[in-house]
Amino acid sequence: MHDLIYGVGALAGWIAFAYKANHLRHDRSNPALRAMTAAFGFAAVAFTLTVGPVYQPIDAALGVPNLTKLLIHSCMVLFSVFALQLLAYWRYPARRARRRARMQLVAGLIVLATMATLILLAPIHDRYTIHFWKTHAGQTLMLGYLTLFLLALSSGLLVIAWRAGQFAALAQDLPWLRRGLRITSVGALLSFGYCVCRGGYLVLLAAGVHADPLVDIAEPFATAGLIVFLAGLTMPSWGPRTRLEQRGAYRALEPLWSALHRAFPEIALHGSPHGDVAAVGDLDYRLYRRMVEIWDGRLALRPYVADPYPEPEPDLRRRAEAEARAIRDGLRNHSEGRTFAVPAGEERHEARGHELAWLVAVSRSFAHATDTRELDHA
Structure with a gap:
């Protein structure tokens, strides 16, 4: 079931990425479109790497068990970074938008560098496990790593939901854009459900309670949120309004x-x-x-x-x-x-x-x- 859920998310991500990459081919100078395409691409890669038949060979090729998890989580953080950049390009004049986009990217890279340090130092690379959260979340360095990952991802998703809702209120004359932005906001909140479930698991684990079902419940939130999010951002492109x-x-x-x-x-x-x-x-x-x-x-x-x-x-x-x-x-x-x-x-x-x-x-x-x-x- 794990592979099926994330496989559906990966397929949706690659379809959306190909759709926008085709637009980008005709409009390479558009930074907002570049940010959107990059966000879709990182989401597609993250969900693809999570599928077992893809995850295991890459993990074996890297020669360090469980290091592929860093790639997955890094792609998810970068997904939120580029989605925030997209909203910055929509909201601000070019110079200010570029400055904010650089700041967001730098902040994201700092988070990724810290995550990489924590996971490389953590004693979790002796054997491969598909149950990553259930096996390693209780380890001190991994608890910090996973907490940082969830904080970075959830903060990005909440800002995306808020900004998309704001823009929807301003797009009264563009009904398909308004609908798309509202659906984007819903998708971001659904994805935030993943963070809530996994975050709740970490909090309970720190209190000595093993609530393993929360780890599994988070997976449908991730895939459903991504599909709704992608549908929202691409919806203005397929609206039939004159x-x-x-x-x-x-x-x-x-x-x-x-x-x-x-x-x-x-x-x-x-x-x-x-x-x-x-x-x-x-x-x-x-x-x-x-x-x-x-x-x-x-x-x-x-x-x-x-x-x-x-x-x-x-x-x-x-x-x-x-x-x-x-x-x-x-x-x-x-x-x-x-x-x-x-x-x-x-x-x-x-x-x-x-x-x-x-x-x-x-x-x-x-x-x-x-x-x-x-x-x-x-």
């Missing part, structure tokens, strides 16, 4: 996004507007990211806008035209180095659930006004 409308909205945001990107390059995921062409299967993610970057650019523009909060208009078209004028004037002031006092209070914007329609209207008004000005000066 892709022409999505692509049309994505292109409609191009004039406004490009203008803000030229003024504030740090808001963009990619270094060039030409590097932000929507990849097949990732349109929901790209559209969501473009919306976030426009809001980031509008926030960066605030000091250059004389009246960042014009009187609200009842008509959407007039409101969009007023906003487009404010952005155009702010960009001109930015190029001339003219700033204004930023009023206290938070940035106002359209009610949640209408961001995409609002930004498309503003971008079209912005593009129309820009074209008109160019004709007037021709």
Whole structure:
């Protein structure tokens, strides 16, 4: 049963990895897609190595009994690290996201180095055992090793669940992305059930109670959590919602996004507007990211806008035209180095659930006004 449960998880991991690797082949400059593909790959490797017919020959080839467990646990930690990097690239401008991604990777490598030291020093390499947790968890160094592993994995899973839930609340205009993020959050929580079961086993073991069934109960949580997690992150790619409308909205945001990107390059995921062409299967993610970057650019523009909060208009078209004028004037002031006092209070914007329609209207008004000005000066 152990091999069947983890074998199913391994198969799901390799399918998801191949699916995203194909997208990555067409979009190698996308760091978020690289992080997602890496996370899927490490998950697939971890579950594959756990299957007995794979585990035993690799363990024998390494020449150190039970050392393959370090490879499995390392891949699981790296899975959570790259999943956190993916969320960082979705949430933050490129420079800040890269900095956070480096910090996350360094923290992960420190954890792995400590785990490697503990397992190599532990007296568990005299004989091979398939019942690793039940046989060695009571040993002092292994108790520290397994505790560190569970803390690293569980903290990553909880942050993933929290962040995915946050992003889902912001993606009201992208239903398949919203559903996918919610399912991703559920998958992370299911996977956390693995940590709860194994962690409970360690706590009871330290108290002198051998609750071996907890070790076995954890396995279905791991596989079910991974499958749900992978389904959630790939779901926006297979949603049937009118892709022409999505692509049309994505292109409609191009004039406004490009203008803000030229003024504030740090808001963009990619270094060039030409590097932000929507990849097949990732349109929901790209559209969501473009919306976030426009809001980031509008926030960066605030000091250059004389009246960042014009009187609200009842008509959407007039409101969009007023906003487009404010952005155009702010960009001109930015190029001339003219700033204004930023009023206290938070940035106002359209009610949640209408961001995409609002930004498309503003971008079209912005593009129309820009074209008109160019004709007037021709």
